[in-house]
Amino acid sequence: MSFTPQLPPVAKLEQKTVIDLVANGKRIDDRAADSYRPLHIQVGLIEKANGSAQVSLGKSKVLVGIKIETGTPFPDTPDEGVLTVNAELGPLASPLFETGPPSEQAIELARVIDRGIRESKAVDMKSLVLLKGKKVQVVFVDIYILDHDGNLIDAASIAALAALASAKLLKAELKGDEVVYKPGLHPLPLNNHPVAVTFAKVGKTIVVDPVLEEEQVMNARLTVTIEKNGNICAMQKGGLSGFTQDELKAVVHLAVQKAAENRAKILAAAKG
Amino acid sequence: MPEPKQPEKLIDDKGVRIDGRRLDQLRPIKLEVGILDKADGSAYIEQGKNKILVGVYGPREAHPKHIALPDRAVLRCRYRMAPFSVDERKNPAPSRREMELSKVIRESLESVVLTDLYPRTTIDVFIEVLQSDGGSRCAGITAASLALADAGIPMRELVAACAVGKIQGHMALDLSDAEDKYGEADLPVAWVPNANLVTLLQMDGILTTNEFEKGLTMALDACKTIHGMQQEALKKKYLVIKEVAEEREETEVVA
Numbered sequence: 001m002s003f004t005p006q007l008p009p010v011a012k013l014e015q016k017t018v019i020d021l022v023a024n025g026k027r028i029d030d031r032a033a034d035s036y037r038p039l040h041i042q043v044g045l046i047e048k049a050n051g052s053a054q055v056s057l058g059k060s061k062v063l064v065g066i067k068i069e070t071g072t073p074f075p076d077t078p079d080e081g082v083l084t085v086n087a088e089l090g091p092l093a094s095p096l097f098e099t100g101p102p103s104e105q106a107i108e109l110a111r112v113i114d115r116g117i118r119e120s121k122a123v124d125m126k127s128l129v130l131l132k133g134k135k136v137q138v139v140f141v142d143i144y145i146l147d148h149d150g151n152l153i154d155a156a157s158i159a160a161l162a163a164l165a166s167a168k169l170l171k172a173e174l175k176g177d178e179v180v181y182k183p184g185l186h187p188l189p190l191n192n193h194p195v196a197v198t199f200a201k202v203g204k205t206i207v208v209d210p211v212l213e214e215e216q217v218m219n220a221r222l223t224v225t226i227e228k229n230g231n232i233c234a235m236q237k238g239g240l241s242g243f244t245q246d247e248l249k250a251v252v253h254l255a256v257q258k259a260a261e262n263r264a265k266i267l268a269a270a271k272g
Numbered sequence: 273m274p275e276p277k278q279p280e281k282l283i284d285d286k287g288v289r290i291d292g293r294r295l296d297q298l299r300p301i302k303l304e305v306g307i308l309d310k311a312d313g314s315a316y317i318e319q320g321k322n323k324i325l326v327g328v329y330g331p332r333e334a335h336p337k338h339i340a341l342p343d344r345a346v347l348r349c350r351y352r353m354a355p356f357s358v359d360e361r362k363n364p365a366p367s368r369r370e371m372e373l374s375k376v377i378r379e380s381l382e383s384v385v386l387t388d389l390y391p392r393t394t395i396d397v398f399i400e401v402l403q404s405d406g407g408s409r410c411a412g413i414t415a416a417s418l419a420l421a422d423a424g425i426p427m428r429e430l431v432a433a434c435a436v437g438k439i440q441g442h443m444a445l446d447l448s449d450a451e452d453k454y455g456e457a458d459l460p461v462a463w464v465p466n467a468n469l470v471t472l473l474q475m476d477g478i479l480t481t482n483e484f485e486k487g488l489t490m491a492l493d494a495c496k497t498i499h500g501m502q503q504e505a506l507k508k509k510y511l512v513i514k515e516v517a518e519e520r521e522e523t524e525v526v527a
Contacts (some may be wrong), residue, residue: 002378107371118476233478242380242383244470252485
């Protein structure tokens with residue numbers, strides 16, 4: 001069951017400061033409404049993973065690890081591999097997070113990232129089949145939040161794409177019933193590069209890449225995931241209020257532009 | 273039940289969909305208000321083959337107590353699909369999809385309920401999908417806002433919801449199960465008409481920005497229609513109550 005969350009007590013004065021700044025075209029961390037915090041991407045930190053990327057977006061820090069293993073396909077898609085996205089919002093990352101089963105925030109985060117990758121057909125699922133209906137390769141995308149200073153969705157989306165784009169796997173083949181791995185690593189085939197862009201409506205103004213202080217006072221949140229051709233491949237609105245039709249139109253166009261900028265940075269980092 | 277086979281075409285040469293609708297046509301909608309005895313408010317919706325029952329309890333004391341908020345009521349929402357509501361039996365354990373939908377549905381209703389009138393309480397919305405046929409989260413929201421009104425909970429206005437999608441390259445209103453499954457995109461929308469706010473928006477599939485704008489306009493137009501139906505359904509309930517009261521008065525006069 002989902003219930004209205006208890007927000008951490010933020011002083012009225014601090015709330016007012018953040019809202020007033022945004023209303024006057026400024027932000028608490030001196031950015032323009034349409035600019036991201038500094039983005040750093042580092043790939044391949046985890047040697048035991050098939051792919052990994054650590055992303056810091058301002059002070060938010062996210063690590064994504066990719067593991068690829070053999071498993072069985074879903075009965076309704078016998079000729080496709082399996083993609084699983086999971087997110088951990090552990091207590092190390094924020095005083096707001098607790099141990100225990102995944103919170104609805106963690107489930108939402110994982111499902112929004114999953115939708116972007118799945119709907120844009122980023123991972124070539126057909127190439128993961130070893131024996132139709134019996135054995136396929138399973139791609140696990142595990143999102144680890146290390147430090148929560150706002151906009152975890154974009155940080156996770158960037159890290160997931162960087163990790164997938166730099167992932168390597170052994171070529172697997174079936175000999176009889178046995179899976180045999182050939183020596184030599186190959187890149188994971190990717191057909192698309194989805195990038196999530198998240199906006200927050202603070203007062204009546206919309207800002208991109210909200211920092212935690214802005215998330216705590218925002219009326220609503222919107223994530224738009226854009227694939228490589230500039231089309232929308234996933235969306236998710238969050239927060240207690242909403243957006244007008246005109247706001248949505250403006251936001252979608254800005255998302256296309258911002259996604260292209262971030263995509264270039266991600267692919268450059270994944271190559272390097 | 274065996275799953276129906278994939279239709280050859282979702283739209284025929286005349287632009288007619290598999291269930292005979294035009295691209296901008298809603299499925300038949302039936303709304304009923306106040307059909308449960310124990311719930312403080314309830315509503316039932318049929319939209320196509322969707323059959324969804326919503327019960328509302330509250331404002332009532334918060335359990336567990338620690339979830340209570342000092343300055344407002346907590347809105348709680350559970351979207352749930354019955355195991356028999358889909359072709360292949362759904363495991364009754366709560367799925368990640370149901371948990372996500374419970375969250376986005378709650379967030380679509382939060383802004384219309386005057387929660388600050390009832391601090392330290394909960395208002396509970398239980399959405400039970402008895403049969404699912406595409407667009408169940410939207411139909412659930414439409415019914416949930418009626419059930420909240422039926423419970424007498426002060427609200428700014430009703431929330432109406434409807435999905436649009438893309439099938440065979442065309443934007444189409446209110447996708448059915450097959451259209452959702454074999455179509456190219458799905459875009460559920462919830463709208464608060466007078467505040468002019470979209471309070472639920474999700475998307476999966478591929479849409480160009482132009483298709484998104486067109487789809488959004490179609491969805492909002494449909495929400496206006498559904499909003500009218502919601503008002504009628506509420507009025508109808510009170511007309512019945514009025515008639516019963518009048519009859520009673522007459523018999524009392526005779527006696």
